[in-house]
Amino acid sequence: MKVRVLLVDDEEQFVEPLAMRLEARGFAVATAFNGEQALDYIKGKEVDVVILDVLMPGLSGVDTLRELKKIRPLTEVIMLTGHATVETAIEGMKLGAFDYLMKPTEIEDLVGKINQAYRRKAEHEERIQRATLERIAQTRGF
């Protein structure tokens, strides 16, 4: 199954080619151009990794992240930032983002990070699954 990626950035010219390049590298990429769109999308569909720009008009990256984590706590988020907002990115990581990357990024770095994030999410889900299974097993044991 392809890793599902949601790319959120207000720069269309940035989002589109990056989406195409990620697709070319085997990801299922959806795009959103601001925080609200991203949250709308996430309500409807399951996503593995969200790539989230920190500095956006309207709902900011951090706010988006906060809302997003409420809706889908397991979805991993990679913050994308201009250098000056590293602190914001760090704040994002405290709120549960997986990592941050600085713009402009090498595509290989991004791909690597997405894969890591996905693995973590997968592990996380697996643990949850196992826990659920154990609980079921225990219940059955009674």
Add this chain to the structure above:
Amino acid sequence: MFRWLRKKLKEFFSTLREFPDYAESPERYKLLRRNIVVLMLVVTILPLTLMGLINHYLYRQAMHDEIVRPLKILVNKTKHSFELFLAERLSTVSFIASSYTCSELADNNNLSRIFSVMKKEFIGVVDLGFLDPNGVQVSYDGPYKLRGKNYKDHDWYKETRVRGAYVSDVFLGYRKLPHIVMAVERSVPGVCLGCVLRATIDTNRFMELIASMRLEPDSDAFLLNKKGVFQTPSKFYGQVLETFPMPLPPLSYEPNVVETEDPNGREILLTYAYFESLPFILMVIKPRGLVMQAWYTLKTEAFFIFVAGVLLIFLVVFKLTDKLVKHLEESDLRREAAYREIQESSKLASIGRLAAGVAHEINNPLAIINEKAGLIKDLTQFSPDFPQKDKLLSLTGTILQSVDRCRTITQRLLGFARRMEVTVESLNLNEVIEEVLSFVEKEALHRNIELHLSLAQDLPRIASDRGQLQQVFLNIINNAFEAVEDGGRVTITSFEVDDDTVAVSIQDNGQGMTQEVMNHIFEPFFTTKRGKGTGLGLSITYGIVKKLGGDIKVASKLGEGTTFTVFLPKKAQARKGE
């Protein structure tokens, strides 16, 4: 002359008032020093001098009066003694002349008897004679043979006949001895008109009177007649009947004092008095030095005190002004340095903000270029038979490389401006240096650069940020490596400065730099490595060191090398809001 002086004075005072404006010239302090010194000297020495002078004159006046008054009293007293002495004898002669008849007086026996009585009563009377109206001495008693002498042509006789009574000045007469004559014309009406009784007075008696003044050996007293002829001998100026060698002082019947110089060149104080009814002047001469000795002593003492005071004032004024102006100069320098530092850091801060803004704004379009070029590359790469595939790949490769370069620049820019939090830990500075050296050892080996380490083994641990310090030292050591030729030498020294500070100096024997370059090295974008450097290395270094509460000092000489010294506080005192 006067106008010129006034102009000069005016010029000088105008320079006192106006303060030179050119703040950095050393002239300013010289002028300031001069002005303060002059003003202080004027306001202290002027009143002192004035007071000294006024005191001097007042004292002199008082002393003078004090010295002169006893002299005057003495002269007056002696003058009175003389007058009394002569008046007594004259009135006796007059009494005898009136109380005897002509024939009684003409009789020599009678006259002898009168004379013997008179001699007993009045000392100083030498002889007594009676002259008939023709001027012939008809009777006489005394030690000389003067009976029958004719005095008709003698001055004293003529004067007596004119005035009725007369006291002569000293003359020699027939006896060839100095004496004075007092003569009285008989004035009893009718009987033997024109007869004259005369007595001679010994001038020795005068000397006794003068001796009774009890003068010091240096002093002199004598009697002159009104023509300036000595009536009594003088110690220094001549014998009886010689002429007084100085011009006579102005007429004064009251004792008067004149300061003058005698023919021997001595400064003298001449006290004198003219006699009203007698042809004499009494003179007392004292050397001025003797009289004024007390005054001179006082004057010398006062003068020494004055000179010492002035010297002291000079000393104090000069020292004080020197200290004051030096202090001022130092504080000016400090203020200037502080001002420059503030200027520098605010410049750096604003440039930093600008850089951050620019970098951020550029990063976004750069990201787009990056992705578009990346996409082109992807497309080309992933389609197997794309025409001119290689060319396109190399083109996109170049674009991506350029983007990479841009990104390096913007990231450094941001690094310069960014507000990374300082993570303070206790660390050994020597360790940090050694860690940094591990990065550059290879290059040193390769370029045959002699790395000389002189690290203080007992260097205290300091609280600071390891990562940032590594960057600082790496930057400076890299610069040193770039400054030296292959085979050059770089010396790294760590040492303790004082209780609060440690320092590391990195010294190279490379090309050095000019003062002009040195002034700008910490400014962002200033670089001497045209095309190779961003000009941010040292400004970032400077920013970090400042943030860590330290300081960097540079010393450099063109052609001899450069020394960077990084001072770091032992305790963390990271500056905020940088």
